[in-house]
Amino acid sequence: MTVALSVAALTSLVNRILVSHGMSEDNAAIMSAIVVAVERDGPRSHGLFRVPGMVEMLKSGWVDGHAVPSVEDKAPGLVLVNAQNGFAQIALAAARSLLIEKTRSQGIGMLAIRNSHHFCALWPDVEPLAEHGLVALAFVNTRSYVVPAGGRARLYGTNPMAFACPRQDRPPMVWDQASAAMAHGEVLLARRHGKTLPAGVARDRDGRPTTDPDAMIQGGALLPFGAYKGSSIALMVEIMSAALTGGHFGFEDDNNPGGYTKNAGELVIAIDPEMSGGPLFRDRAEGLFRRVVENGNARLPGDRRHAERGRATEHGITLERAAYDALVRLSV
């Protein structure tokens, strides 16, 4: 049994859930729109599936749902934001227009968010910047889950990185990928559905290869994607999102009852592509994109998300009845 809801109806439901568990109306409006956009486009491991976790974090006080970020105009190309222990998306929304303005006048701009929580996909953080015509990169760290190449135990977060590029008369090209061989959310989803993990993505607490999601979750580790090269990227993301923001490293763990996140950091870099690449930037990027989609079965990153978005806009978002009922129960 499934239920189909419009984006607007589902956003309103998520909004009620967040407000009823201690989030301010302003913050809930931002978070519910993002959570539903991720449910609509995928990956679903980072959409509605995360809502009960967000509720737990709000209830326990691990995240402040009423946080009002403080924005500091630090330098002509740099904005610093203290998220005041709220979700990073709220901090980003508070500073986005200043980042865009700086990027347009300086050629490149950077936003460093600290004391924040990130418990969702990363692509919604860069897509709006590309919709404003900017190329954007984002880096965020998570709690320790990933073992460095050659190492024995979890150290890095799953450390996603996202990239967005504006397009000609189309939604931006956006990718968002974990530095881990598999996102932690996918491991949680596999456990929930009683599935095993693919070989070569996880270790158990003794450092042995495992395909059991529980063995990974209980003190095991995820491997970086692409061996030592993915490990280098995870290291870079850790530096970018924690050392460069003043946020916590993944390994700086503390007691966080009901908390799935670190009060970590996020770094966003935005570039004005016409200022450096000239007025033909989009034309030239389209020339590259065309060659990708004409090359055998290659696809552009994000194409599947755009297809899902189109389907959901036309037919609504389909949920299992039980999942929908659980959300309704959470909202009252």
Next chain:
Amino acid sequence: MTVALSVAALTSLVNRILVSHGMSEDNAAIMSAIVVAVERDGPRSHGLFRVPGMVEMLKSGWVDGHAVPSVEDKAPGLVLVNAQNGFAQIALAAARSLLIEKTRSQGIGMLAIRNSHHFCALWPDVEPLAEHGLVALAFVNTRSYVVPAGGRARLYGTNPMAFACPRQDRPPMVWDQASAAMAHGEVLLARRHGKTLPAGVARDRDGRPTTDPDAMIQGGALLPFGAYKGSSIALMVEIMSAALTGGHFGFEDDNNPGGYTKNAGELVIAIDPEMSGGPLFRDRAEGLFRRVVENGNARLPGDRRHAERGRATEHGITLERAAYDALVRLSV
């Protein structure tokens, strides 16, 4: 039979080779120092091994050895350089101090080089910025060699990306890695030494897996590292280094007799880490680095290069007698 030379002696030899084949003294001083630094530190596939190719490119006129880059102070955070068909390293050297100055005042700065050639390792382009206390990223594209994930034929360059982070009382932590499963220089080196390639890194011209370096070189392709995630990174590097600089894409191939490179682009981003991360930036980064090296057999990227550097500084750089003789012949 081997010969051991000091870094100074080898630099002087490479300098003579480049000058005698049509490079200006100023440009040869920059290029010889970089080529010998790469030979000293590794990977050797990108050091002296590249000198005969550089000579061919100079002799054929594909690269202008006398190029004087033109530097444009485009915006408070952005420097544009037209390399005037010379090597990218010359353009970078001409604009580095302006990039550093901009980064220190703006918080973040960007250098976009176009109409340039890159035929060497990428790490020497970011290490000096980290020695000046900055975090730096560099992106460069090459001629088409890499098939996109799911695709049939070469499209992306091997598209290396480099990252540098300053350290406390030590040389910077620097990594430099191709988006390809293997660097093209390593394929050339394997062919020269009559070795096969590892499984899973290359395809032949018909799209079939191959371990024969020649089959890859003759119209075949390299795979991206880490499947679709490495493919996304190769795509990003192509956009960063070509579309954002006005340089050529890897696939914009033309007749280039004696040319191993595209007249492509390079993008460098520099960040002032103390301005965004605060005065404890280096302390905190050291805390992360310490945890990496204490984790099983994990190593920091670049550790092997630093060990090689120490050995070469003490004992000189060891060359096969035949390779040394060939260099001497090239120098007269």
